[in-house]
Amino acid sequence: MNDDELATLPPQSIEAEHGVLGALMRWPDNFDKVGDLRPQHFYREDHRNIFAEIVRLAERGQSTDVMSVLAAMQARGGYSDGNLGAYLNQIAQSVPTSFHAAQHARIVVDRALLRALISTADKIVGVAYAPKGQTADQVLDHAQSMVAGLAERRVRNEPRMVREILSEFVDGIAQRSEGQDSAISTGIPELDLRLNGGLRAQQLIIVAGRPSMGKTALSSDIGLNISEQHSVLMFSMEMSSQEVSGRALANRGRVELAKVMGRISEHDTPAWNGVSHGCAKLSDVRFAIDDTPAVTLLELRLKAKAWKRKHGLDVIIVDYIGLMSGGEGDKRSDQIGSYSRGLKAIAKELGVAVIALAQLNRKSEERGDKRPILSDLRDSGEIEQDADVVLLVHRPEMHQPDVDRLRGYTEVLIRKQRNGALGDVHLMFDGPTCRFSGWGGAPPSMAEERPSGRTRGFGG
Template identity: 50%
Template sequence: MNAIDDFPQARALYSVEAEQAVLGGLLLDNDAIDRLNGLEAAHFYRDDHRLIFSAVIRLVSANKPADVITVFEMLQSNAQAERAGGLQYLNAVAQSTPSAANVSRYAEIVRDRALLRETATAARKVLELVETPSPMKGAEVVDKAQSLLAQLASVGVRSEPKMIAELLVPVVEQVDERYHSRIEPGISTGIDALDRALNGGLHDGNLVIVAGRPSMGKTALTTDLGLNIAHAGRSVLLDSMEMSDSEIVARALANRGGINLSALLSGRLQDADWPRLTWAVQNLGDMRFAIDDTPAMSLLDVKTKAKAHKRKYGLDVLIVDYLGLMSGGEEKMRTQQIGAYSRGLKALAKELNIPVVALAQLSRKNEERPDRKPILSDLRDSGDIEQDADVVIFVHRPEMYDPNNPDLKGYAEALIRKNRNGALSDVPLLYRGALTKFEEWTGPLPMLSHGPAVRKRGIAAEL
């Protein structure tokens, strides 16, 4: 018969001794802070140890000595001394550590136990997902489980509410860095006027909706921006559910090479076009611009492929063309499905910390107005889109409604009608349709003639 000691013992999920050794080592030698290898207050199991560690870090970072007395004074000034055990406990921690020589090893133990605790928490959540009755399919449960486990890589152990005082310093430091380096805070779109309107370009974690009526050029604009971003050395993934990958590649060749798209598709190239085509091929070959033309993707497909692409190649911007062609979901009504897609893409943007650009259709309501300019309520299928989006851009080309006006030839507008972190504005652009390319408008703005609105007839007139 087996003795009790023969059974495997449960693994310890924390080490009070290692935590005390880290704190004692820091109190003995402040320079040991450089050997902690990313240890954070959240990695400590005990609340008093987290408070002491935070106080030490703040003092050392401010080039002030951190010893038993100074740490106690800081804790006392923040009304945390009693929670941290007081002066007596600080003395005990410092005296129980002979030296700071092995502080890096102690820090490694603390981080390792923190990861084990977070793994156990994630495992319990996964088991709950599996056992709790829900309409989620097996693949969706696996995707959720992968998301939970993927978060462990950062060992973001205890995500707790933070006081604004804790958040001020890093934000001000970012502002100072941008001021002195003149580095834009976002990912440049390649069009300066649009970057200025968007406070530096596309921002990580944002959902950007680009919408327009058919043939306005929303796919051309987003593809053009994606190529500009990839040309700058970043990684872009385009989920094209409307066009095939060969159509996107042909547009890209015309765009980069300055070649008439019709001539390219028909094969009727001029002698001068061949060097441009060769240059475009070389230029595109060096880009990290990927295309997935799988039709009718589900939200799960988009998320899974984006995560896999980021692991393999890195991912800076995801473009989804377009919301109305996505499929799947448990919602019965189409408006609810579209709302679920927009919420899911916003969550994906935050999870991967990248901008997600999604295309959307507009209803015909804008054609009933004299200026034909769309507004947020024109977004088709779901009002959730405008709520979930951080930025909403409407692609508007007045020449589509007044084709005989030569002043409007090529004139386009990017109408920013929602901008969570900036102002609303109209960005004038030049659309070179033969090249499917947008550029900054440099000439005087044309005079727009507002014709009569389209009048409803019959039953529609009474709605």
């Protein structure tokens, strides 16, 4: 074979393949040295078949010597080549020692990865030439996923002794006790306490509630708090970026939202001071807003990836999951389920916390106790399944608007938490500035009171 013919062959090493197979047939104890080697890693088909047969014999606790492998392959049938026995013996005899078995296995896997990369590149080129209705963004995302998949296959996760894992875990306990926690504080101490310090990377946190209960206000308040130390990206499909910015200004400047969104008198010095203070506060935060309507999961993923690459990213807020588009399936419940699965995948892929808002159905309003429960999540039970944390926002004053003692009282009901306890967080909601703080004293009674004549605060 000349140099030109060799140059056209895919990456491979027949010598390394012989080295692995021969070592396993002569010294079966070498299985612990070949790592994550699989039949598909071998270049030659006959080598793939030989390795697969060796593995089958080893799994049954049987001998993997040349004669045993030959007998097993002949019994399986399909091997008409009368030289199989001679070839197996030749492979075994070509390996004088098992010392290099691990190195040979690494070479076989390495060449297989290079071949897979070539194959993937060919597929990407083919799709780019004939996208079959896919947009360029979809082709690019698919290409990135394919290449990333190849990289993930190189990561080998081996079992570890519990004492080794506990050593790291105890270090984490010590760090948390010293205030060095990896959790991202929500800026609301009462909520952090219930969430074991706050939000964490790779978590999907669902914030759900009926309309005007304050789920958007709560998520935005948390996002603004977080953005003082971390990077936050909010996808707002319900409100424009101007509206979100107005709420942020009211929140940080402690000036009434009605004034910010309306007209401030030139003589209203406190309000103008609040606007100036809010602008100064917001100039230092890393809080970005994307108000693309009906964003698809693909668009969200691509934008989040690009934002993290350029600016860093710790938390994504999605307002709200029911307004996303392009989900899988014909039924709305299937589509919503695909969004929640996709958002959880994005959280893990990018190493960020994702706060996704969701609507609750009307069932809670038909019950005597208006407090929502998990089954009230609209359209899909998969949201509950995919979420790491589910927070249900409830403001009793929305059902009893004239009861004075309920003014501003908000319950954040933790109804799912994979690594923590369930419970209720009692907060005070200041509607005019869209801010949340701890509720002072005992929770109010839900009993009816005589009307006070006051109006309700803001929600959303």
